[in-house]
Amino acid sequence: MLKWHKLGIKNKVFIIFIIIQLAIIALSFYYFSENHRHFYLEQEEISLKNYSNLILNDLEKFDLKNQINLDDKVTDWAADTESRITIINAAGIVLADSSHQASEMDNHRNRPEVAAVLGDSASKMAIRHSNTIGEKMLYLARPILRNGQIVGVVRIARSLSFIQSVLIKDIKNYLFFFVILGAITIFLSWQLTNSIIKPLETMTNTAEKISQGHLSQRIPARKYNSDIAKLSKMFNYMAAELEDKINEISQEKNRIETILESMVDGVIAVDKERRVSLINPAAQKIFNISEKKVKGRELISSLFSHRIDMYLQRALDEKKSISREINYQNPDNKIIQATFIPLLSKKKKINGGVIVLTDITELRKLETVRNDFVANVSHELRTPLTSIIGYLDTLLESEIKDNQTRNKFLKIIKEEADRLSILISDLLNLSKIESESIDLKAENFSDVILKVINLLEKNAEQKEINLEVKMPDQLPFVYMVKEQIEQVLVNLIDNAIKYTPARGKVEIVVNKTGDKVYFAITDTGIGIPATDQDRIFERFYRVDKARSRSLGGTGIGLSIVRNIIKQHGSEVKVKSNEGQGSTFSFYLKVARS
Template sequence: MPDFKNRVLSFFLVGIMLVFILLALIVGGLVHYTVKEKRLQSYQSELQLVSLAAVNKDTGLLEKQLGRAEKDLGGKLLYLSPKGKVLAQSKSEKEAVPDQPLNGLDEYKGSSLVSTKDMDRLVYTLPVKNQTSGSLEGYVQLVIPEKTANSTERSIWLAMSLGFLISLVIILFVSIRVLNRIVKPVEEATSTAKELARGNFKARTYEYKGDVGELNFSLNVLARNLEKMTKSYESQQDRLKTLIENMGSGLILIDSDGYITIVNRAFKEIFKEYTDSWTGHLFHEVFPYKEIKEIVEDTFIMETNIRKQVVLPIHIERKNFDVYSAPVLNSLGKLRGIVLVFHDITELKKLEQMRKDFVANVSHELKTPVTSLKGFAETLLDGADGNPEIRRKFLTIMWNESDRLQHLIQDLLDLSKVEQGFSLNLQKVSLSTIVEEVIVMLETKAQEKEITIKYSAEGNTMIEGDSPRLKQVFINLINNSLNYTPKGGRITIRLKESSEKVTFSVSDTGIGIQKEEVSRIFERFYRVDKARSRNSGGTGLGLAIVKHLVEAHRGRIHVKSKPGEGSTFTLVFKKNLMIEFTNY
């Protein structure tokens, strides 16, 4: 940057010097011509005054005029006859004048001043003529050293030179200041730009005032924006890296040439030693599974998403994976690579198998009571119906067993349905209306156990929901409270509206639930008091069904309970469900 400054300063000074030289030539010529003209006019005026005294033949006046003119002009003045004889002269001894100052006076025929040069002297001659007759009466001459005659012009030249020099110094000083003011911000801006180019986005330059500082101001704005963008990019990279490394599924990124660029932690944990040196290698050379290679090839060829479930042998295990392969496209739609995501669904497969086994086992267990029913019926048909007491006993047992089996089968069907998925028929429903209907249904049972039901509703309890499913939820919860509340107890049911939700709660004075059992009460066939549940006709599936139905309505369920003091079940429903229910 100093070279740049010197070049600019040199160019600027050369330009100024050229302008000054051109200006000096023009002004010098003009001054020379003007001074010469003024000098001739001055000489002619003085000589004309002397000539007037000579024409009037006034010797005293002539000598006085000659002396005054000599003093004013600084040269020797002479009055000559027409033949060239000196008739009068100034009394100064400054300049010696020969007896015959000039020859050839016949040349001065005109009436204007004539200038000649004699060695280092200048001679100015003016003819003196009679104003009446016009005849020549003599000459008035000024003999002046050339140095004296040009002294005025030299003084002007000296003053001009001094003025030009002072002007040049001032302009040079101002130019350097101006250049510093202009070049220094550019130098600092250039230095800052170099730092930014090196990646130092914290670099800043001083912001000068005025127009010269616009570049520095803009550069600082650029630096701040670059720093902000860099921090944002680094933050996004960190978040993306954290997300990729900590996601529960294995992820592998392959570029457009087939090279592996990213392998996340979950992927390494799944495949263990196979992934230590995969990064930077071709996918088909290091990945050992043919099924995955085919998925990658199909994604490269078709450039579309592919999803497939595969079973891969990992060491001594066989694991189930839901493999999702998607192309990575740029803004122009050009393939930049593909991303593979491995969801380990081994546990889900096991759970699915357990569910299937569970249903099969339950169905198998149903054979025993059905066989018992069949045996009692055969006994009655074989003649036992003749004894009224035995017949009534057998029929009562058969009725209770068939009723319990019917409830069990119905609950199993409901639970299986909600687990496998079903569609909710969403519409505006009033929870208070549904709860009141359920209370009417269970009022007889409550009266038999002498249980008091207290019900209250606050606000508008309209929500979007499936009325039959919600009715099933409330029946199970209130019926459970009746089953687990001893004779003479109390059940409190509340409905309350808030800004965006409706809350339902049912509290009882029953046996309560142990703290460690609260988390298990929504499991299938789990009973807090198995003997009491069986005696009351419970199947152990009611709360599991309630949980699934509440979650299907995007609601929440909370439980508070103390052994011996009772339990409170609270359901929270949103008024408006913005999610489109397709399958649950």
């Protein structure tokens, strides 16, 4: 069975209308039925009174003791009036009755209507069941007076079965009428309910669709009457305003999300309970976490950083921004510049907080590299300058007359000046390579290799080093900047010759694999310790500083090699075993024919 609170408003209104209409019909039916019943009874009473008057007039001249004549007269009166006539004396004895033998009838003194007349001499009406006839009857009893004294009672009665039959017939007619009226009422109630509720249901359905995101839904106001149409227009106006506002908010939200997602800095927003409500991709990258794992959780349980939680709590307590530099390990060590900002309401109550995070790990590394570079450059410049200044001071302040000693000092000054010039040239060259973009062109790699070998061949011969080249006769052109690759080859081949002992071997292997040409140079030199192999491409880094300086190295050559090859879309690889030699290799892409 349906419960009332689960019914829709349409059904509720319809049921209420039906109950009210049925109640009105039932009351109307009852009213008309009772009204007709009273009407018929009143008509019968009037009729009985009139007949009783006629009978009383006849009885004034009649002797009540004449039984035979009285019986005949009662029979005649009954036939004329279509009623039952009973004559009763003052003692309650029935003298005559139109329906039964008077001698067989009980004393009627205790009959209500008779007793009432004998008691106060007034006419009395009564409706009761007749024990003699066995029917419900309408009785009228009137006194028979002789000289102002009651000598008897005339009672006239009619059966109510006729009235009942008429009433039943009327009731059937009324019932048919009211059934038709009820059907019409139900139909009209349904139509009225529809006319009122249908627009409300349309509004409800439209509101539900709008709540589901269909903001363009509207109500066709022209279908309804003026009041509903006005309500529909206001609803449509509200829906249009809501759509505009939501679109505006959505655009603003999308704009903010786009800004947050594109920000280099990380952003974390928390509520007043310090639960994470927002974390942008940059922050996820910094802490190596995903949004799903941290959103809705407390900050400290999400980041596992007591310091971050502590500084956020301090910012919320002090209601002001705080900036701190924090070391964070997960799994790599990161240096983060964090700014903790409390979110305050107009009443200065805490609504939450925002943490802005900047990963300055690379910046700190660059600062370290810069400081190391400045220190190394200062050292590398100061060493030759110290020698130059020292020998110049000696020449200027001492009177050296020995030409051999003087020439020796001047030669040292010249060597240090040349070394200084090479260092400055390498620094400028490295800076140029790092700052400028290159335009790769198809060039003959074989010609560059042979040119560099011809240039450095004498150096190998002086140390009796076997310089061996294994290269195909027909090598395809490759994309490169000819001058830069030439510089790379000079550095790699010259280093191999320098760090290979006399009567050693340097082997150059060039081959094509796929769309790449691979270059590899292997020496039988001193090799590079495993701990130093990751750092040999750093500026000014030397495995053996004294040996490198004695061989004329600046510590920048391999850094130049790495940057040039990187700009060519490749990388330099090194394989080396200490005391057994080293192999440096890279590749260049084959040019399309």
